[in-house]
Amino acid sequence: MKLVPALQVQAPRRPGRPRDEELEQLVLDAALELIDSEQEITVSKLVELSGVSRAAIYRRWPSMTQLIASALNIGRVVQPAILVDGDLRQNIFESLYGRSLEQAAEMYSESRFRHRIRLVMADRELQRAYWESHVKRRRTPVEDALREAMSRGTLSSDLDVEACFDTLAGAAYYQLVVRGEPIRLPETRARLEAAFDTVWRGMVAS
Structure with missing residues (x-):
């Protein structure tokens, strides 16, 4: 998809104004409409669909890339803190692959997920971004x-936390992106479960 050049910031946005939030949502809704219909996203199209002026768009987003990233965030959720007490393995498994992920999928359609990957x-x-x-x-x-x-001695003290996350989450992305199969099956x-347990055994402190 061809993107327009970066927008120039013309004025700082004053936070906390309800009208600004309303205009922002109109622009993001317009961007999602274009994304879902697989159309090129341009300022002209956003103005036409949202009714928001170019100046207002320029004030909020310094580039089209950041605007699209903001639109793609709609419907995505950040999971709550995970309890380390109790069954840590199950708590992390559920955070990655459990009901919370299914609820997020209900808010964020599979078609949008696939289009996000393409974009x-x-x-x-x-x-x-x-x-x-x-x-x-x-x-x-x-x-x-x-x-x-790790600090409590439950997991090995020499783990690379980011690599562990990449490995655990990567199993889910492989199912969704490569196999094309929903998590709920x-x-x-x-x-x-099998992939998680294989990795988890290598993470647990001996």
Whole structure:
């Protein structure tokens, strides 16, 4: 998808104004409409669909890449903190693959998920913007729980926390992106259980 050049910031946005929030939502809704219909996203189209002026769009987003990243965040959720007490293995498994993920999927359609993958893979700048705006934050609860478990001696003290997360989450992405199978299918969850346990055995303190 061809993106327009970066927008120039003309004036700082004053926070806390309800009208600004309303205009922002109109623009993001328009961007999602274009994304879902697989159309090119341009300022002209956003103005036409949202009714928001170019100046207002310029004030809020310094680049089209950041605007698209903001639109892709709608419906995505950051998981709550994970309890380290109790069954840590189950708590982390449920955070990654459990009901909370299914609820997020209900809010964020599979078609949008697939289109998001296409968009970010086609544009490295957008991929990095989406990483900073959402993906990195979504990892925090699991990574914090792993670090706490390491400090308590439950998990090995020499783990690379980011690599552990990549490996555990990667199993789910493989099912969704490569196999094309929903997480909710029993056979998919069985593969995730097996993959998770294989990695988890290497993480547990001996």
